[in-house]
Structures are given as structure tokens and as C-alpha cells.
Amino acid sequence: MTATATATPGNRGILRVNPVAKLAAALLLAGVLVLTIDWVSAAVALACELVLFFWAGMSFRIFVLRTLPVWLAAPAAGLTTLLYGQAAGAEYWQFGLIHITDGSVELAVATLLRVLAIGLPAVVLFVTVDPTDLADGLGQVVRLPARFVLGGLAALRLVGLLMEDWRALERARRARGIADRGVIRRLSGQAFALLVLSIRRGSKLATAMEARGFGGTTTRTWARPSDFGRREVALIGLGLFVGALAVAVSVATGSWNFVLG
Amino acid sequence: MTPPAAPDLRVAGASIDASGWGWRHAGRRAWAVRDLDLRIDPGERVLLLGASGAGKSTLVHALAGVIGAAEEGEEQGRLLVNGSSPAAARGQVGLVMQDPDSQVILARVGDDVAFGCENLGVPREEIWRRVRDSLAMVGLDLPLGHPTSALSGGQKQRLALAGVLAMRPGLLLLDEPTANLDPAGVLEVRESVARVLEHTEATFVVIEHRVGVWQHLINRVIVLDPAGGVLADGRPGDVLPAEGDRLSASGVWVPGIAHDLPARRRAPQASDRLLGTQALAIARTRDAVVARDIELEVVEGAALAITGPNGAGKSTLALTLAGLLKPAAGRVLADPRLSGGAPAEPIRWKSRQLLTRIGTVFQDPEHQFVAGTVRAELSVGPLALGLPEPVISARVDTLLQRLRIDHLAEANPFTLSGGEKRRLSVGTVLATRPGVLVLDEPTFGQDFRTWREIVALLAELIDAGTAVVAVSHDAEFVAALADSEYRLAGSLDARPDRLVTL
Amino acid sequence: MHATTTPLIPAQTTARKPRNLRWRVVDIVVASVIGVASGLIFFAWNTAYVPLSAPLTPLLPGLQALLGGGWLFAGVLGGLIIRKPGAALYTELLAAVVSTLIGNQWGPLTLVSGLAQGLGAELVFAVFLYANYRAYVAVLAGAGAGLALAINDLVLWYPGSAAAFATIYTVSAVVSGAVIAGLLSWLAMRGLARTGALGRFAAGREIRADV
Numbered sequence A: 001m002t003a004t005a006t007a008t009p010g011n012r013g014i015l016r017v018n019p020v021a022k023l024a025a026a027l028l029l030a031g032v033l034v035l036t037i038d039w040v041s042a043a044v045a046l047a048c049e050l051v052l053f054f055w056a057g058m059s060f061r062i063f064v065l066r067t068l069p070v071w072l073a074a075p076a077a078g079l080t081t082l083l084y085g086q087a088a089g090a091e092y093w094q095f096g097l098i099h100i101t102d103g104s105v106e107l108a109v110a111t112l113l114r115v116l117a118i119g120l121p122a123v124v125l126f127v128t129v130d131p132t133d134l135a136d137g138l139g140q141v142v143r144l145p146a147r148f149v150l151g152g153l154a155a156l157r158l159v160g161l162l163m164e165d166w167r168a169l170e171r172a173r174r175a176r177g178i179a180d181r182g183v184i185r186r187l188s189g190q191a192f193a194l195l196v197l198s199i200r201r202g203s204k205l206a207t208a209m210e211a212r213g214f215g216g217t218t219t220r221t222w223a224r225p226s227d228f229g230r231r232e233v234a235l236i237g238l239g240l241f242v243g244a245l246a247v248a249v250s251v252a253t254g255s256w257n258f259v260l261g
Numbered sequence B: 001m002t003p004p005a006a007p008d009l010r011v012a013g014a015s016i017d018a019s020g021w022g023w024r025h026a027g028r029r030a031w032a033v034r035d036l037d038l039r040i041d042p043g044e045r046v047l048l049l050g051a052s053g054a055g056k057s058t059l060v061h062a063l064a065g066v067i068g069a070a071e072e073g074e075e076q077g078r079l080l081v082n083g084s085s086p087a088a089a090r091g092q093v094g095l096v097m098q099d100p101d102s103q104v105i106l107a108r109v110g111d112d113v114a115f116g117c118e119n120l121g122v123p124r125e126e127i128w129r130r131v132r133d134s135l136a137m138v139g140l141d142l143p144l145g146h147p148t149s150a151l152s153g154g155q156k157q158r159l160a161l162a163g164v165l166a167m168r169p170g171l172l173l174l175d176e177p178t179a180n181l182d183p184a185g186v187l188e189v190r191e192s193v194a195r196v197l198e199h200t201e202a203t204f205v206v207i208e209h210r211v212g213v214w215q216h217l218i219n220r221v222i223v224l225d226p227a228g229g230v231l232a233d234g235r236p237g238d239v240l241p242a243e244g245d246r247l248s249a250s251g252v253w254v255p256g257i258a259h260d261l262p263a264r265r266r267a268p269q270a271s272d273r274l275l276g277t278q279a280l281a282i283a284r285t286r287d288a289v290v291a292r293d294i295e296l297e298v299v300e301g302a303a304l305a306i307t308g309p310n311g312a313g314k315s316t317l318a319l320t321l322a323g324l325l326k327p328a329a330g331r332v333l334a335d336p337r338l339s340g341g342a343p344a345e346p347i348r349w350k351s352r353q354l355l356t357r358i359g360t361v362f363q364d365p366e367h368q369f370v371a372g373t374v375r376a377e378l379s380v381g382p383l384a385l386g387l388p389e390p391v392i393s394a395r396v397d398t399l400l401q402r403l404r405i406d407h408l409a410e411a412n413p414f415t416l417s418g419g420e421k422r423r424l425s426v427g428t429v430l431a432t433r434p435g436v437l438v439l440d441e442p443t444f445g446q447d448f449r450t451w452r453e454i455v456a457l458l459a460e461l462i463d464a465g466t467a468v469v470a471v472s473h474d475a476e477f478v479a480a481l482a483d484s485e486y487r488l489a490g491s492l493d494a495r496p497d498r499l500v501t502l
Numbered sequence C: 001m002h003a004t005t006t007p008l009i010p011a012q013t014t015a016r017k018p019r020n021l022r023w024r025v026v027d028i029v030v031a032s033v034i035g036v037a038s039g040l041i042f043f044a045w046n047t048a049y050v051p052l053s054a055p056l057t058p059l060l061p062g063l064q065a066l067l068g069g070g071w072l073f074a075g076v077l078g079g080l081i082i083r084k085p086g087a088a089l090y091t092e093l094l095a096a097v098v099s100t101l102i103g104n105q106w107g108p109l110t111l112v113s114g115l116a117q118g119l120g121a122e123l124v125f126a127v128f129l130y131a132n133y134r135a136y137v138a139v140l141a142g143a144g145a146g147l148a149l150a151i152n153d154l155v156l157w158y159p160g161s162a163a164a165f166a167t168i169y170t171v172s173a174v175v176s177g178a179v180i181a182g183l184l185s186w187l188a189m190r191g192l193a194r195t196g197a198l199g200r201f202a203a204g205r206e207i208r209a210d211v
């Protein structure tokens, strides 16, 4: 048996960074970017991020697969703004509530880039988060209430069982003679049964956790340390730096456009 | 892994005091336990017996302080662990519950064992020392980072035991810790417990229907009376011989008492084949074949037992035969007498066509329940067949009585005791009178009386022409009913699987 | 035991116990399970949202918020089942965490959305002092979550939108929240109670008789 009490999931690139730092970095960057809606700040942030992704230790295939939703959502958000954004400047096309104007074109580009600049780093950072490490971090570094953090973690483990439960339910309902219905009735009935089953599992799991002293009055200790050191500070600093750079360039070029202004 | 160098488990044993104690679950009118007067001294090793539904699990849950808040039931009298209320003594009490699956808490083996220590505020270095000691003690030789989702039934049982041991409890409670384990697994778990007991002074209470397994590790037997209070109490050497007949009649599995087993009367004819396989390979997922080249026959009026170690693929085979799982290769073919107009392969039958042809009892009874009350649960199949109401209620009433769950007709299936759930799941299948019965561990968790009732019921059905396929670790069950046995070896390169005629 | 089923006390004693607003372990774990399961549904919804909203977008501006209810039910359902202060907020937020961890187009701002939407539902339950869980309260909680969704989205994602768009978006979100998150969650809660899965919760005991 290994003596490594703190089984680390891996040690390449971003994997070793405390998930709390990843969360903080992504939130910081996003927090800065939502303050303004202009294409310059979003483009600067996006450019820095694309360079940084090379050090994330993620293969190109995985990157494309996991970030696909973001690539799809960005044009959709852009299109909405293009059609319904505030009208300003020359008008190109108008139909009902739709106004395509110079202003809405600019806003649309900014929206598209902003969705990418906020969404992509989050996916890259979170893809490697192990729920156990995150819970350790939230409990020890952020000091959220341990009962809730661990309750959430234990529930996350049940997710892994859901797929298996789904198949078992399918078989059971077939065996009981109630699986000959139309697809929609069958699937919705089965989905409800899955919800029932997971709540039952949750109730039982709660008993098992209480039997191990969970939820008592003793202050709990943590078997795995959650380290927050130089690496973590560096990552947060990096997020802050990219955000600051984006703001600086945007202000310097006169494109800064405060959302509430 | 090296055996532990005498780990320090020397915690003082806890005492138990019950005076007039009782518990009634919310939503029930009957008390699960009542009028219990009992004292267990520190360090005693107790086997807790009693008929299925007598309240054994309820009692140990109460001792562990996890029976729930006042809103979850009603208490009478007083129950004390070490002189204080069990909820306050939580952590001093280690409970291994009846169902190993629901006790895994975290995703990695090491973390799961450490969980209890963390909650008790044990310092970090001490936690990992205890984790390693406990894992060694129960003989679970796995890396600490091993995923808990990839454990077999027996391994899960031992993991739960290790998690409890790491807390260094003064009272160790085991609720049917060997249900669903193969005979080798039963021995392993018992050896683990024996090893633990050598190193600790903890008080020990184990629930098990079969006295034989634990006889040599215990020094006191307590039999709960379903009507309330205690039926018998004393040293195993005194109580069992003296009260053997009375205990046996009330459902206790007393070793050495000659049982008059229900017998089969009719010999099967090999020509009456209902179902057969051709070069069958079985798998849960397409690429993980667990056994192949299976050739067997299911014959009218005969019983086929499927046996083998944990994880050998018994349940997979049963599900495949029952038309619920696609064969990985080869075929399962029903003879026209069984298929009666439906396609030859059961997997292609409609759900309703299965009902009267092949009925399946799942290993986990909870997977099978789809209704809100016991009575409704038994009516689901007959209703799907469109049977007239009087026929349905006649069938349902008969089953309720024979399976001894008539007093629970309106209860929710999920609130039944372990044994009651099992009997209900057998009943749901019998309600549609299928030609072939596929049963996965039909007798686990049963007391002697209900065990005999299930065997008698099956023997009757077989004599009347039903074909039975039963997966079982229960050697007595196999001996009492089976005409032939199909043994799964457990690994593709081990001794080949074989069919034995008994 | 079944031979002596004479109840010592009338069967309805459990109904009138003082309410305990502290979270039990089972409250936490089941709320977590609901949150996590909802997070998975969010993920499916996130994936479906783009093709579903694409045809709606050009049809009527702001109507895409009608799909918003798919992200709002977690809090309402959690609040209805657990019935403790913070339940709606916790389940909605946890669902958002799961959705974020799996990865979606809104990145870490999903957490902000979850927080806002959870608060929207939570405030309604709080106004009723965590004592009323009838259908209309559920609908109001759903609407509250919908309003929170609209405000949050308009600030974070459609900051440049015109007033007409903002109005339609808000109304759609409130309607969607009220129906999908409010009414459907209430029906789901009743259905769950009928199966007996909520036996350890007040929600499950109010509609069952003793046996």
C-alpha cells in the first residue's frame, strides 16, 4: 500500500493547483469582463487566454470536445444582440423589433468575444477538478460549513450510480410488465422512478453518514490537507493580470463601455 | 500488506441498558420493538436473533443513534449506551448496516475509511495510521486511492467494517454482515471480525439468522420476540439446546435441530424443455464478457440452481435467461410451448408477454418495486395482464398470507424490513403465474420459518409444472430444491463452468 | 408484533409536532442529491438550449427566456421538500456548481446565476415564514426565481439590449419560472410524497395515513 495518504490525482500543469484557486481565478476574470461590453477588452483577454491554454496540460482533442458548448453558445448570444441590441448609428435592416445598426453590430461582436473569454478559461480550469479536492478546499480554505460541503460531496458520488440505476430500472419495469408504453410515457415514468430512487439512496446515505459520527457537535478534522501556496496565488494573480490588462487596453483605446452606464 | 503490529484497539467496551424500551416508526400503528428490558455488560459478545420483522434492525439503529429525530417515530421507555442517550454516544458506536451498497460514502477507499475519524476530530497523522491499521485488519489490500465504485459485494462489506473500526468504537454492531456473500466471503468476513475481536474489548452485537456462522465468536444469545420483549436470553450452549424447538418454531435457525423440509414429489421429464441456450456469452456491457459457451436447459417441473463466487456472473446469467439483458453472443431460445406465438428469443418479447412466461426476482428487491403499497405492488402484474378484479384480489390475498406480509398490506414497500422486502419481491412475480421463474437469491435474509415457507411454495409450483432457475449461495436451499446445478467458475481462464445433475 | 396492533395513542400524533428549523443530516444529504440531480438536468438543458432557442430567437425577441424555467426548478423543489431556511438557495446553488463543473457556456458566472435564482425562490419561502408550502406559494417561488433570472441575465449577458427586449425577456422568465419551476415542482413534490420516498420529511407525511 502506498504511503501517500493524500492521493493526488496527477501532477501535470494545472492539475496540481487547488480547485479553490481555479474557481477564484475564473470568477475574478469573469467579474472584470462583465463590467464592460466592448470588443477590445474581450479580445485582449481571449488572446492572452489562448496563449495560456498551451500550459494547461490539456490535449487539443479534449480541449475542443469540452469547449464545444462555448463555441456554439457564443455566436447564438452574438446573434441575439445583433438583432435586438440597442440601436445606434446607421441602420442596415429593420423588421418589427429587429434593428440591425452600427451600434448593434459592435455590441454583437463584443458579446460574442466576451462569452468566449469568460467561458473558455472556466472549462479549461474546471475540467481537471476532482470533486473531493474541491470539497477539501471549500471546507478548509474557504471555510464553508463542513456539513454542507460533505453532504454535497457524498451526493456527487451518487451521480456515478445513476447510470447504473437507470439501466436497472429499465430492466425492472420491463420485468414487471409496465414497459410497453409509448416512448414519452415510458421515459418520463422511468425518470421519475430514478428521482425517487436517488432520494431513497440519499436518505439511506444520510443514515450511514450519521452512523459514522457525521453531523455531531465535535469540530471535524480533515484527513487531506488542502494546500494554498505559491502556485495558487500565481494562478489568481494571472487571472487578475489578464483582467487588468484587458481593462487597461480597453480604457487606453477609449472603447471602455461600462454595462450599467 | 503486512499484518498489523498489534494495533491499539483497546477501547473500553460500552454497556447497554434498555428498560421498557420501544419504538414505533412514523406512519405505522404497530410497534417495531416494545417492552424491551435488557442489560448488556461491557465486552459481551451477543448474537441477536429473531423472526424477520421482529425489530432487530430497528434496535441496532437505535443503539447507534441513527433511528431519527422525534418526527420520525415514537419512543417508549429508555435506551442507554454507556449510561447516556445513543444520540450523544454516536461515534462510540460503530454500525455496519444490512445493505453494504448504501454505506459507501466517499469516492476513494482511503477517504471512506477516514471519514468517521474526521467527524470525531481525530488528528490527521493519527487518522492515516488508523486507516491503514483498519484496512489491514479486515484484509482489504487495496491502494488508498482505489475507487470505491469498483468494489465487489464482499469488499464493500469489509470496507464498511474498516470504516467503523477506524473510529475505535466501544460498541460494534453488525446487521447481517454476510448476507449476499459467497461461502468463502462469509468466512473471510467472519475471520476479519474474529481478528478484530482479538484486539479489542468492545462490546459486540451481531444480527444473523443462521446461528452456525457466529456460534464460536459469541458468548450470549438474545432472541427478540416479535410480540415485544425478549423470547430467550443466555449462553448459546444453554439457550439453544434447551429452547431449540420453541425457537425453531418461532423462526430461529437453530443448528442441530432436524428440520422436516418440504419435499418435492414429482421427478421432471427431460423432454419437457422450455428454454435453452446456444453458445451463450453473457456481459453487462458489450465489451466485458463475464462467461461464455454456456449451454443449459430449463425444464418444465424442474429446478436449476446457478451457483458460483461473488462477481462470477450469476445475476448476469439470470437476467440474460430472463429476457432482460441482451446476450453478448450466442442465443437464448424459448421452445414453442413457452413462447406460445411470441418470437423465439425472450429478449424480443414485449414487457407484457414476459409476465406470463418468465418472471424475475431481482437480487436487490428495491429495484423491483414500482407501487406505493404492498397490496398495489402485488397487483401491478395482474393488472397489466388485464385480469378481472376478483381474480386479482384473490391471488393477492393468498400471496399476502403465505408470505406472512398480510399485516403490511397497506405499508410502503420501501419501509419493510430486509426479509419482508425479499418476500414481497418473490410475491410480485408469483402473482402472474409465469411458466418459468428466475429468482436471484430468493432466500437471503429469511428466518427459518419463512425460508421453509418459500421452499414449500416453490416445491409446490415445481410439482405443478413451473420451471425454476434460482441463483443462490444458500447450500441448503440448493440441496432442498434443485435438480441440477450450473456452477460459474468466476473467471474466464479458471476451471470451466459446469453443469452438475444432483 | 402485528398480533398486538392496538395503537396506544391516536394515529395523528405526528402531525402536530413543533417545527424544527435546524437542518438534520438527512435534510442536507437529500437536498444535495436533489441539487446534484438537477445539475445533471441543467447540463442536458444547457446542451438543448442552443438548438431550442435558435428558432425562437428570430421569432420573438426575448421569448427565449421561456426556456429559463429549466434552470429554476431545483431551488423550488428543494425548498418544497426540505422546508428549512436556505433550502431553495442551497439546492439551486449546488445545481449550478455541478453544471459549472461539467462545463458550460456561461463559465463561473453560472454560480452567480445560481445564487441569484436561488435567492429569488428563497425569499418567497421566507416571506411565508417557511410554514406554507401550498401550490400558490410554489408558483410564486418559481416566479421569484424567474424574476431573478431575468435581472441577472439582462445585466450580465444582454447589457446592450433595448427596452422592449428587456420587458419581453422579464415577463417570459417570470411566466416560465411560475409554470415550469413552480407548478411542475409542486406536482413533482406531491408525486414523490405519494411514492413514500419522502417518508423522513414533513412533505411526505402530510399526505399519508398510518398503516
Ligand SMILES: Nc1ncnc2c1ncn2[C@@H]1O[C@H](COP(=O)(O)OP(=O)(O)OP(=O)(O)O)[C@@H](O)[C@H]1O
Pocket: B025, B026, B027, B028, B032, B050, B051, B052, B053, B054, B055, B056, B057, B058, B059, B408, B415, B416, B417, B418, B419, B420, B445
Ligand atoms: N423506516 C421504516 N418505516 C416504517 N416501518 C418500518 C421501517 N423500518 C422498519 N419498519 C417496520 O418495523 C418492523 C421491524 O423491522 P426491522 O427492520 O427492525 O426488522 P428485522 O428484525 O431487522 O427484520 P429482518 O430480519 O427481515 O431484517 C417491520 O415490521 C418493518 O416493516
Ligand SMILES: Nc1ncnc2c1ncn2[C@@H]1O[C@H](COP(=O)(O)OP(=O)(O)OP(=O)(O)O)[C@@H](O)[C@H]1O
Pocket: A164, B153, B180, B182, B284, B285, B290, B308, B309, B310, B311, B312, B313, B314, B315, B316, B317, B363
Ligand atoms: N451494473 C453493472 N455494470 C457493469 N458491470 C457490472 C454491473 N453489475 C455487475 N457488474 C460486473 O459484472 C460481473 C458479474 O456480475 P454479477 O452481478 O453477474 O455477479 P454475481 O455472480 O451475481 O455476483 P454476486 O454473488 O455478488 O451477486 C462482475 O465482475 C461485476 O463487477
Ligand SMILES: [Mg+2]
Pocket: B056, B057, B058, B098, B175, B417, B418, B419
Ligand atoms: Mg433487519
Ligand SMILES: [Mg+2]
Pocket: B314, B315, B316, B363, B440
Ligand atoms: Mg448477483
